[in-house]
Amino acid sequence: MKSNIALVSALASLTNAFPGNLPQLEARYDPTASLKKRVVFDAAAQYVDTTGTHAFVAPGATDQRGPCPGLNAMANHGYLPHNGIATIDDLVTQVPKVFGMGADLAGILAVYGAVLDGDLTSYSIGGPDSRVGLSLLGLNLLSQPTGLTGSHNNYEGDASAVRGDLYQYGNNYLSQVSQFQALYDLGKSQDSYDVPLVTKFRSSRLKQSVANNPYYVHGPFAGVVAQGAAYAFIHRLMGNKSETYPEGRTNGEILKTFYAMSGDSGSFSYTPGHERLPDNWYKCNALDQYTTAAAVADIAYMQTQDLNFASLGGNMGTTNSFVGLDPANLTGGVYNAGMLAQGNNAVCFAIQLTIQALPGTLAGLFSDITAALSKVAGVLGTASSSLGCPQITNVDKKQLEQFPGYSKSYDGYHGLV
Numbered sequence: 001m002k003s004n005i006a007l008v009s010a011l012a013s014l015t016n017a018f019p020g021n022l023p024q025l026e027a028r029y030d031p032t033a034s035l036k037k038r039v040v041f042d043a044a045a046q047y048v049d050t051t052g053t054h055a056f057v058a059p060g061a062t063d064q065r066g067p068c069p070g071l072n073a074m075a076n077h078g079y080l081p082h083n084g085i086a087t088i089d090d091l092v093t094q095v096p097k098v099f100g101m102g103a104d105l106a107g108i109l110a111v112y113g114a115v116l117d118g119d120l121t122s123y124s125i126g127g128p129d130s131r132v133g134l135s136l137l138g139l140n141l142l143s144q145p146t147g148l149t150g151s152h153n154n155y156e157g158d159a160s161a162v163r164g165d166l167y168q169y170g171n172n173y174l175s176q177v178s179q180f181q182a183l184y185d186l187g188k189s190q191d192s193y194d195v196p197l198v199t200k201f202r203s204s205r206l207k208q209s210v211a212n213n214p215y216y217v218h219g220p221f222a223g224v225v226a227q228g229a230a231y232a233f234i235h236r237l238m239g240n241k242s243e244t245y246p247e248g249r250t251n252g253e254i255l256k257t258f259y260a261m262s263g264d265s266g267s268f269s270y271t272p273g274h275e276r277l278p279d280n281w282y283k284c285n286a287l288d289q290y291t292t293a294a295a296v297a298d299i300a301y302m303q304t305q306d307l308n309f310a311s312l313g314g315n316m317g318t319t320n321s322f323v324g325l326d327p328a329n330l331t332g333g334v335y336n337a338g339m340l341a342q343g344n345n346a347v348c349f350a351i352q353l354t355i356q357a358l359p360g361t362l363a364g365l366f367s368d369i370t371a372a373l374s375k376v377a378g379v380l381g382t383a384s385s386s387l388g389c390p391q392i393t394n395v396d397k398k399q400l401e402q403f404p405g406y407s408k409s410y411d412g413y414h415g416l417v
């Protein structure tokens with residue numbers, strides 16, 4: 001019951017989060033603007049304890065850690081279960097507590113993960129785990145849930161800032177020191193990593209993935225939505241708030257802490273699964289939580305800097321063979337390429353495609369998809385309605401299935417299945 005109350009609260013917040021369509025929001029949006037005059041830093045209210053019961057504890061042999069540095073850090077500090085198995089309620093309550101994410105956005109991400117990668121109520125933040133789905137196996141689930149690590153092209157996707165591409169490195173949950181070094185170097189001169197800077201880095205990573213990953217895919221949710229949000233999180237959520245920087249500032253040392261890197265530039269050393277929260281950590285002010293509206297605004301801003309972020313498509317089994325999809329052909333003309341460059345349309349497009357693909361996706365996970373479809377379509381549908389998205393009633397899924405990397409199946413830690 002507690003989980004349901006939290007989710008209802010999250011959805012209520014989501015419904016009220018959007019004052020209108022994003023073009024209005026985008027017109028006044030400046031990712032470099034200071035919040036100093038708008039939000040007062042409240043040290044007592046924004047402080048997040050990293051001592052005592054929330055001191056860092058390294059993961060053990062049976063603890064799950066995966067591709068999300070924030071979730072890994074939360075588990076290592078006891079804000080999520082240390083074993084890495086998180087419920088919807090854990091995520092909806094604790095992610096706002098640690099990072100100041102809005103309950104609306106936390107609710108969408110929690111429900112999506114629990115349905116696509118878990119047992120409807122919980123999921124592993126790493127790979128498949130027998131502790132997830134025990135009560136449902138044989139009743140509704142067709143197989144062991146894959147966890148976040150096994151959600152390739154459903155949740156986790158290619159061209160991550162620091163994690164490697166699955167079909168380039170053979171895994172998608174380990175950081176690549178070369179990628180971390182490149183990100184670190186980009187912001188080294190000012191020792192700051194804000195949204196414009198990570199947007200520039202995202203552009204370079206997309207080019208690298210197309211050039212090095214023969215199965216690169218830029219899909220609707222994993223590519224347009226989750227990838228864009230993950231880059232924005234580097235500043236919005238990883239940035240430590242202070243009197244001087246009430247909007248947050250991510251510097252090189254904070255970056256190292258969140259990505260489990262040690263040592264000096266040029267000789268960084270990575271310890272998998274050892275992501276931490278920085279000492280003296282302060283989250284977003286409750287008056288300026290990082291909501292769905294804010295994330296959509298960041299994603300829309302990024303697309304004004306590089307229209308490739310909104311382009312669905314993928315490589316055809318060889319490097320540098322990217323083929324883009326015409327959104328008009330995918331959606332029966334509801335969306336076209338020109339629309340995707342405007343306001344929140346690319347996010348709308350991605351959400352609508354994801355909703356339309358859910359029955360087919362869930363049919364491979366559950367013997368009866370009714371409950372799963374209701375949960376995830378509910379949160380995505382609420383977001384779509386709040387954004388005023390043009391509604392898609394039919395999608396030509398075969399166009400996405402032409403990409404070899406889209407149709408490959410990956411179970412988390414055990415490779416292709």
